[in-house]
Amino acid sequence: MSFLTISHLEKSFGPNRVVKDFNLTVDQGEFISLLGPSGCGKTTVLRMVAGFESPSAGQITIDGADVVRLRPNQRNIGMVFQAYALFPNLTVAQNVGFGLKVKGAPTKEIAARVEEMLSLIGLSELGNRYPFQLSGGQQQRVALARALAPKPQVLLLDEPLSALDAKVRVSLRNEIRAIQRELGITTIFVTHDQEEALSMSDRVVVMHQGIADQVGTPFEIYNRPATRFVAGFVGTLNTLEAKVLDPAIGRVDVAGTEILLHRALTGSNATLGLRPEMVSLGQGAHDTGLQGTITDVDFLGSVIRLRADVGGQSIAFDTFNTTQSSPPRIGEKVVLGLNATDLLVIGD
Structure with a gap:
């Protein structure tokens, strides 16, 4: 049975339908990413789950x-924002313990949980610092610890x-995924970065114009x-545009080369x-070879x-850089080598 269920969710701002009949079931402990371009409705879905939008x-x-x-504070949900939203007048430890303090937890319980969370994010020695004394990556770790401290059902x-530099982003996304797995908390992650979504998620929801494509x-x-x-x-x-020669078996012509797709076409x-x-360059062991002419070469270090x-x-492809050739x-x-099984038939 799913732990989080979103059924026929819709959201309109005036005449503008931002989310249209959105449906999703999430198992307990699953990491789901909502992926899509700006304006596709992914953040609006997240805000409705959090209770910030009705x-x-x-x-x-x-x-x-x-x-x-239910109001946001009644949903037992932890949320981490893009802008961190740490309290500048509170120390790291006070920020992490803030949610527990609001709930009226005993002082000893708060202290123990804060210590546990700071250890989890690797900042045990920085509890007495203030947010302005931390790097962007450290601030985001604190924001994560603050969201997790009250033991929410959903993160x-x-x-x-998105506000961090590339190297820190890669490091922190690995840490977030490791912490999520360790705690087994159900998580929904909003991003427009494909690499983040693909590398971190159990499942990905690709959104387009308010729907789950x-x-x-x-x-x-x-x-x-x-x-x-999605493609x-x-x-x-x-x-690649192809002429269909035999729709029953998927025999097509691409730039004068016949390819058998072994699937029915219309x-x-x-x-x-x-x-x-x-x-790849050269047909080699591939079942298909296309004749072409090189039009562009970009040297990117390890890859060309x-x-x-x-x-x-036009067909783009990569080769590894070697000193031998x-x-x-x-x-x-x-000659460009490829296998017919690697060709996707793109629908609407």
């Missing part, structure tokens, strides 16, 4: 209890890493996109998707990103 329609239940009519994270594991979202939007939004994807044309990492023109269609030059004729 749904126009729908139901939210936590452990079987309907919480839609909500609203783009908590696809819900699945990171593997499913990346490798089996259900819609054209284009998550990761880098080459799109219509006289099809749009195919191909991830750059599925393409190339782009080739294949019958008027130089990358092909712009204008050079090449």
Whole structure:
């Protein structure tokens, strides 16, 4: 049985429907990411779960209890914001213990829990400092500890890493995931960063124009996109226009090369998707080879990103940098190797 259930959730601001019939079930201890571009409704969903926004329609239940009519402080939810929202006049320890103090917990219980939380986030020695004396990453750890201290049923994270530099973000997202697994707390994480969502989540909800376009594991979202939007939004994807030669078996023509997809198609044309990492220089052991001409070469250190023109269609792919060989030059004729099973048929 699911621990958190969101049923037919909707939210309108005047005539603008921001969230449209949103449905999601979350198991206890599961880490879910809401992923999508700005304005897709992901933060609005999170704020309705937290109680900061009232749904126009729908139901939210936590452990079987309907919480839609409860105020935020009645929902036993911990929330970490993008802007940290630490109290500048309180020490780190006082910030972490604030929620417990508001609940009227005994002083000894607060002190013990604060010590436990500071140890969990690796800041035991900084309890007497003030927020302005901490780095951005340390402040976000404190915000996380403060949200976890009252032992909430659900943890909500609203783009908590977006204000940090790239190196700190990678480190902190690993720490957040490790802490979440250790505590086994049900978590919803909002982000527009695909790498964060794919690397941290048990499942990802890709949102588009107020709806959940696809819900699945990171593997499913990346490798089996259900819609054209998901295919284009998550990761880098080459799109190839193909002429359908035999719709019953999925035989198509791409730039003069016949490819058998072994799946039924409809219509006289099809749009195919191909991830750059599925393409290699030279056909080798691949079942398909496309003739192309190199149009762009970008040296990125360990990886060289190339782009080739294949019958008027552009295909991007990467090769590893080695000292033994130089990358092909712009204008050079090449063969791109790929397998028909790696081609995605892109729907609406």
